[in-house]
Amino acid sequence: MKKQKQIKRSGILLFIVLVFALCFCGSVTAHDSNYPAVTITNPQHNTQVNGTVHINATAESHSEITQVVFNVSDGHVATDNNPNDGWSYDWDTSNTPNGQYSVKATALNLEGLTGSYTILLNVNNSQQSTQLTVNDVQGIPNQSANLNALLKDASSNPIQGKVVQFSVNGTVVGTGTTDSSGVATYAYTPTVTGIYNLQAIFKGDLRYASSQDNATILSLPNNPFLNYSTYFGGSEWEKGKGIFVDEQGNIYISGVTKSANTSPNDFPAPTGGVTRIGPGGNYDVFVVKMDRNGNLIYSTILGGTLRETPNSLAVDALGNAYVTGHTQSADYPTTEGAYDRIYGNVTDAFVFKLNSTGNLVYSTYLGGTILTRGWGIAVDNAGCAYITGITNSPDFPTTEGAFQTTKGGPVWHNGDEFDQVYQDSFDAFITKLNSTGTALIYSTYLGGSQAEQPLDIAIDSAGCAYIVGEETCSMDFPVKNAFQNIFGGGSQDSFVTKLNPNGTALIYSTYLGGLGADQGVKLTVDAAGNAYITGETYSSNFPTTEGAYQRTYKGPDENNGDAFVTKLDTNGALIFSTLLGGNGDDAGTGIAVNSDGTIYVAGQTASTDFPTTPNAYQTTNAGNYDAFVSRLSPDGKVLSYSTYLGGNTIVAGTATSTDQANNLVLGQGGFYVYGFTNSADFPTTTDAFQKNNGYKGTGTGVWDMFITKFVNPTQITTGNVTGEKDATVNLTATLSEANTLGYAPLANKTVRFMVNGVFAGNATTNGNGVATLTYPVSLVGGNYTVQAFFDGDLDHLASSTSGTLKVPQSSLHVRTSSNKANPAVGDTVIVTYKLSNDGPDAARNVVMRFTVPEGLEYIGATKDVGNVEYDEATRTVIWTMDTVPVGDPYISVNMRVLSAAVFGLQPQLTTTTYDPTIASSVLYRTLTTRERAVDTSGNSNASVNAATANGTGSGVGVNAASSTVPMQTTGFPLVGLVLAVLMLVGGMATSKK
Structure with missing residues (x-):
């Protein structure tokens, strides 16, 4: 016991010594002066903070400080390794709940020694909006x-x-x-x-x-696409003034030319040459007609010996072309019976009509004794021409009952075109001429006490005339049902007027403008009678509507305006109005609207930031002025397409590059823009009628026309299709064209189909844009590429797509077995047919037929899938399955043995699915039966044999061979033995008492 106590005391003593040794040897404390000295200088201890807290610290040590670590008790940790800007940390308290937090700064020097400093800060964040x-x-x-x-x-x-x-x-x-x-x-x-x-x-x-x-x-759809673009003109200059595209895709263009009568007289002409009407002068009117391929049908030049200036073109349903403008020629060509064959004075308006081949139908002056100019023309279904323009003639012809039969502005007499009276003396006029050009149907002035200048006219299906233009400061311009009934200010306002079919009254008439100068240039009318106007404004307060695409005026000064687009309903109420422009001068000069209300605008821009869209043909201004083409949604809120259009290399003799669109019209599948250019590199296409600017003179007025066609891209889609070999399938493709925000079906177009690289046939799209081709499948099993092509036409881009034609292929096999070997007469035997499909595809319309041999009697059948029938007349078991997937269905046929024989058990197997191995997949099977006899052994050792088609095979119902099955121990006796030995060796076994 004493020894045990001594041992216990020794252990305790040893434990104490070890603890003491560990404590003594755990660390070596350096002299205090070796530790870094750290201080947090900002913010002060126990102050209130919020937001982002800027924490500053200083650190000093006899060796270099390598880093300062900031620890905040809310979990934020940051390390500053850069002493050059001071030791600091920005603590973002945005997600830290209000309360008190400790901030600890710990400095580390090169010797690995640390020093720290801790302050408390009170976070008090008030949430900001x-x-x-x-x-x-x-x-x-x-x-x-x-x-x-x-x-x-x-x-x-x-x-x-x-x-x-x-x-x-x-x-x-x-x-x-x-x-x-x-x-x-x-x-x-x-x-x-x-x-x-x-x-x-x-x-x-x-x-x-x-x-x-x-x-x-x-x-946006990736559209439109510049499909065709060409110069048009001779060695001198041309300016386009009107364009129209008919239902056949023919293009009509009018303008003024100097090339026609100036050597070398090379104005473009068809094979038959130019048709000349009148004596001609330096500046004549031209009208050309081109087919949809860009080939000239006719070129007609018309003029007197002085100067003619055409301003507008219209074409009727028969292909007759109508042109108005003004002439200074007393010998301007007129026709017999024309309404006015006598030249008035200074300048007269003119109106002429050409037939579909470019020959003159009628030609007439239109004016009074002073000055008249025709600016716009439209034609109705009866072939009556509606003309608008300016006149300061007090005797301009009017008709009885017309809305305004006397001139409103002052009368100009002195011939000086630069005096104020001249500037203020113009009234607008609207005249309806009969279909033969021989008489007026109605004619009226339109104006107040100062000047008006109409620039365009349109008519609706009821015969109402719509006029747009600019008017200069007339406080008494006639208004009715106006959404803006007073002059907006500045030097001039636009106006829009709708005249009834008889020319006797206004339906509506309104100012349109703000505090600056405003000019309405073009208008168009939809089927519902809504009017769409474009032009230019210098007014920062030009009327715009809520939600419009652009409500902010971007013109930088009084000389640089914005384009505008305005829509009025049939009664003159404002539907929407938007600006369209950038940091330079922008003007709308052409407008069109399609059947769904989408608006197309063309014009010119000097802006470097004119709004363009990601799918634009040209996203930057290439010169001084470029043309632009824009497309607006029907509500005026979305700019779905917008592009610059122009070149940047000038023709010799010009100071700056200028491209100006004069108008825009819709055609099949796209739209056409035309105007004039002095750029030598205006974009043209490889199939252009004229690839280069034709000007070869030395003057400063260098212009050729351009004609550019944009078409919408198409999209064709097709799906995957499955077809059995020797069956027919429908190959389908859906063709559509891109429009404002998506794709619309494209009908009556040919789609070409190819299968596996071989032409399969053509099909025509229906009203939903779907083309369907019935295709007989002659291909073996597999996957084949189906291609659908729309080869494009003059109005639509080509497109193609591909899908997959799957011809299914199966691999069917039958395994036959019976439940008894060598059954005796009177026994029943069950023969099981195990059908397997190794694929790769499901087999369709599978039928297995088994004819019950004579000597066997059909009792019944069971199956796991499909349907089974028995035809007593033919003794045939028919097992039908719609589809056999990759797997193992089966049928068991129960039969009674009637006689001893060798019976064939081979079924017939068919499927509509292509199966290249089906002919050899069903082996010939036999069942051998015997007469009934006493079996003393208790075993029936009959056999069912299988043979292949060539006579060899292996048994299906094979006899079971006898074999010795060895007994297996459970392992427990050995375990018990081992345990007993261990117990004996270890002295764990004891004798019984």
């Missing part, structure tokens, strides 16, 4: 577009480092983190055309309140 703004986005399917959202605080300062969530059509697509400008960006790729709802959400934190904003993603 935020403003999140997300922008509308335009893109193209399958091309990435950036979604941008700007996050600001209540003071409009950008907020950095916050996560913004973006959702499209209600589904979250991704997030972005705001940068130093407060902008979060996420790259999103739309997959199809259309308008997507875009939402950006900042969920907020303890410092900043949540905010969100909504916008739209406009995914």
Whole structure:
């Protein structure tokens, strides 16, 4: 016992010594002066903080400080390794609950020694409001577009480092983190055309309140496509003044030419030459007609010995062309019986009509004794021409009962075209001429006490005339049902007037303008009588409507305006109005509208930031002035297409490059823009009628015409189809053309199909754009490429697509077995046919037939799939299955043995699916039966034999051979033995008492 106590004491003593040794040897403390000295200088201990807290620390040591680690008790940790800007850390408390927190700064020197300093800070964040703004986005399917959202605080300062969530059509697509400008960006790729709802959400934190904003993603078709573009003109200059495209795709163009009568007289002519009407002078009117392939049908030149200026062209349903303008020629060519064959004075308007081959039908002057100019012309279904223009003739011809039979402005007498009276003396006129050009149906003035200048006219199906133009400061311009009934200010306002079919009264008449100068240039009318107007405005307060594409005036000064597009309903009420422009001078000069209300606008722009769309043909201004082509949605809110159009290399003799579109018309599958250019590199196509600017003179007025055609791309789609060999399938393809926001079916177009690289046939699209070709499948099993081609035409781009024709292939096999070997007469035997399909495809319309041999009696059959029938007349079991997938269905046929014999058990197997191995997949089987006898052994050792078609085979119901099955021990006796031995060896076994 004493020894045990000594041992216990020794153990305790040893334990104490070890503990003491460990404590003594655990660390070596350096002299205090070796530790870094750290101080947090900002903010002060126990002060209140919020937002982002800037923490500054100083650290000193006899050796270099390598880093300072900042630990905040809310879990934030930061390391500053750069002493050059001081030791600091910005602690963002946005997500830190209000309360007291410790901030510890720990410095580390080169010797590995540390020193620390701790302060307490009180977080007290009051949540600030935020403003999140997300922008509308335009893109193209399958091309990435950036979604941008700007996050600001209540003071409009950008907020950095916050996560913004973006959702499209209600589904979250991704997030972005705001940068130093407060902008979060996420790259999103739309997959199809259309308008997507875009939402950006900042969920907020303890410092900043949540905010969100909504916008739209406009995914545009990749269209239109510049399909044809050409110069048109001779060695001198030409300016286009009118264009029309008929239902056959023929193009009619009018303008003024100097090339026709100036050596070398090389104005473009067809094979038969130019048709000349009148003596001709330096500046004559031309009218040309081209077919849809760009070939000239006729070129007609008309004029007197002085100068003619055409201003407008119209074409009727029969292909007759009507032109108006003004002439200074007393020998201007007129026709017998024309309404006015006598030249008035100074300048007269003219009207002439050409037939479909370019020959003159009628030609007449139109004017009074002073000055008259024709500016716009339209034609109705009866062939009556409607003309508008200006006149300062007090005796301009009017008709009885006309709306205004006397001139409104002052009378000009002195012949000086630069005096103020001249400038103020013009009234508008509207005249309807009969179909033969021999008489007026109606004619009226339109104006107030100062000048009006109409620039365009259109008519609707009821015969109402619509006039647009500019008027100069007439406070008494006739208005009715006006949405703007007073002069807007500035030097001039636009006006829009609708005249009843008889020319006797106004339906509506309105000013259109703001405080600057405004000019209505072109208008068009849809089937419902809505009027669409374009032009130019210098007014910062030009009337626009809520939601319009552009409401902010971007013209930089009084000499640089914006284009505008305005829509009025049939009663003159404003439907929408939008500006369209950039940082330079922009003007709309042509407008058209299609059947769904989509608006096309053409004009000229000097802006370097004129709005273009991602699918634009030309996204930058190539010269001083470029033409532009834009397309607006029917509500005026979405710019679905917009492009510059022009060159940047000038023709010799010019100072700057200028391309100006004069008008725009719709044609089959696209639209046509025409105008004039002095660019030497205006874009042309390889099939252009004239690839180069024809001007070869030395003057400064260098112009050739251009004609450019844009067509919509097409889209053709097809699906995958499955067809059995020797059957027929329908190959289908859907053809559509791109429009404003998607694709519309394209009917009556030929689609060409190819299968496996071989021409399969053509089919024509129906009203839904679907082409269907019935195709007989003669191909063996496999997958084949089906291609559908639309080869394009003059109005539509080609497109193609591919799909897959699957010809299924199966691999059927039958395995036969019986439940008894050598059954005796009177026994029943079950023969099982196991059908397997090794694929690769399911087999269709599978039928297995088994004829029950004489000597066997059919009792019944069971199966796991399909249907089974028994035909008593033919003794045939018929097992039918619609589809046999890759797998192992079976049928068991129960029969009674009636006689001893060898019976064939081979079935017949068919399928409509291509199966190259089916003929050899069913082996010939036999069943051998015997007479009934006493079996003393208890075994029936009859056999069922199988033979292949060539006589060899192996047994199906094979006899079971006898064999010895060895007994297996459970393992427990051995375990018991081992345990007993261990117990004996270990002394664990004891004798019984």
